[in-house]
Amino acid sequence: MIEVIVTSRNNEALDICSYELASVEGHALPAFSAGAHIDVHLLGGIVRQYSLCNRPDEHQCYRIGVLKDAASRGGSKSLHEHIHVGDRLQISAPRNLFPLVPQARRSLLFAGGIGITPILSMAEHLAHEGAEFELHYCARSHQHAAFVERLKSSPFADRVHLHFDSVLDITAILANPQADQHLYTCGPGGFMQHVLDGAIAQGWAEENLHREHFSAAPVDTRADGSFSIKLGSTGQVFEVPADKTAVQVLQSHGIEVAISCEQGICGTCLTRVLEGIPDHRDLFLTEDEQAANDQFTPCCSRARSAMLVLDL
Ligand code: FES
Numbered sequence: 001m002i003e004v005i006v007t008s009r010n011n012e013a014l015d016i017c018s019y020e021l022a023s024v025e026g027h028a029l030p031a032f033s034a035g036a037h038i039d040v041h042l043l044g045g046i047v048r049q050y051s052l053c054n055r056p057d058e059h060q061c062y063r064i065g066v067l068k069d070a071a072s073r074g075g076s077k078s079l080h081e082h083i084h085v086g087d088r089l090q091i092s093a094p095r096n097l098f099p100l101v102p103q104a105r106r107s108l109l110f111a112g113g114i115g116i117t118p119i120l121s122m123a124e125h126l127a128h129e130g131a132e133f134e135l136h137y138c139a140r141s142h143q144h145a146a147f148v149e150r151l152k153s154s155p156f157a158d159r160v161h162l163h164f165d166s167v168l169d170i171t172a173i174l175a176n177p178q179a180d181q182h183l184y185t186c187g188p189g190g191f192m193q194h195v196l197d198g199a200i201a202q203g204w205a206e207e208n209l210h211r212e213h214f215s216a217a218p219v220d221t222r223a224d225g226s227f228s229i230k231l232g233s234t235g236q237v238f239e240v241p242a243d244k245t246a247v248q249v250l251q252s253h254g255i256e257v258a259i260s261c262e263q264g265i266c267g268t269c270l271t272r273v274l275e276g277i278p279d280h281r282d283l284f285l286t287e288d289e290q291a292a293n294d295q296f297t298p299c300c301s302r303a304r305s306a307m308l309v310l311d312l
Contacts (some may be wrong), residue, residue: 001041002029006087007061012146013139015068016114018053022062024088028059032094033214034125035118035184038062039092039260039268042076043082046073047260048075051118051186051212053147056125062094065146090218095266096214097284098186100125107133107182108173110195112187113144118135118212119186120147127156134242138163138191170198177204177229213265213283227303231255231312232274246298246308255312257298265298271296271312277304 004021012018016208024030034056037049050064051223068080076233083089102109107126111119116137126133135156142164151160174183184203192211199209224242229249231237239251243265247269260268264282278296289295296308 001089001090002077002093003090004029004062004089005072006083006085006089009083011058011086012065013148014143016065016144016146017068018063018146019062019079019083021089021091022061024169027282029062030093031059032056032062033096033121034100035098035201036094036096036121038064038094038117039097040064040079041090042078044074044077044078046074046078048079048113049261049266051098051121053117053120055128056129057123064098065114065117086180092260097265097267098184098210100184101182101210103130104182106178106182107131108183109133109135109180109278110183110185110187110192111135111137111169112185112191113139114146115185115187115212116145116147117186120151121185122184123151123154123156123160127154127159131243134159134161136161136163138168138187140164149299170195170200174199174202174204177202177208179205179208182208182210184210224302227305228307229298229303230275230307230309233312234308237307240302243262245300257312259299262299264297267297269297269299274309274311276306276308278308279304 003024007022007026008018008020037051039047040050041047042070052062053065054063062078066076066079068078071222089162094122100122109119123135183199185192196209226239226241229238229246238249238253240246247259250257257301258268262265267284279302280290281300282297
């Protein structure tokens with residue numbers, strides 16, 4: 001955990017604020033790579049992930065952009081209403097679940113709305129490296145689009161395409177896929193799906209497509225049943241009923257598992273599985289890692305076998 005102080009706060013667009021965070025002692029902050037996010041700990045024990053939108057070679061501050069979400073579960077609302085310049089926050093060190101592929105010859109960046117935050121950091125990095133890229137930024141209107149002036153005055157302004165009034169012609173942009181071209185998209189789920197469906201239709205390979213997850217898609221839990229978890233260390237067995245997660249059951253018995261997103265996105269709760277077959281519901285592990293069945297995310301994943309023995 002790192003304690004930071006809010007050194008500036010700016011209104012960037014309708015319902016979007018940016019926050020600049022610096023170390024309380026004035027030290028350099030841990031290094032990060034483009035696409036990384038931090039966990040921000042808020043009032044009431046809420047923890048939320050926000051992408052860093054500054055240049056990865058800036059070590060004196062982190063910048064985040066926060067959309068005040070009408071459907072906020074408390075995170076963005078709390079930041080907008082209660083966090084001002086001079087306030088202190090607890091944050092995690094940066095982690096990157098959305099990294100650039102270093103060997104890509106060309107990168108295509110697609111941002112929808114607040115999804116511009118990691119994409120901005122990626123563009124800054126690629127421009128700094130002299131890499132080939134183009135950025136497409138879609139928003140409901142100019143008023144809803146953050147960081148537009150920063151993009152327009154950037155050294156890479158000629159590679160930025162704003163789609164506030166015009167339609168994104170995905171077919172034309174994604175024609176001619178190449179093995180050394182990579183696509184990155186961040187934004188609302190429907191926007192990302194539109195971009196990715198367009199890429200697939202144009203023959204892009206799955207491994208060249210990269211998306212950031214702000215939140216997990218809802219999972220149909222109606223067929224969920226109960227299962228047992230056994231602690232490898234003590235042999236204690238607990239029943240996980242259909243309406244509870246493994247983390248909730250563990251916590252109710254005083255066994256703490258670190259959690260953050262509680263949606264299978266961040267990997268904070270990752271726990272080793274010694275026996276049994278998990279029913280993976282996360283977006284954190286790769287397909288190969290899930291198939292190995294030796295770890296799972298107890299905040300959301302369940303079990304295909306009657307029991308899971310956990311390395312706890
Ligand atoms: Fe984030 Fe479980 S708490 S994956």
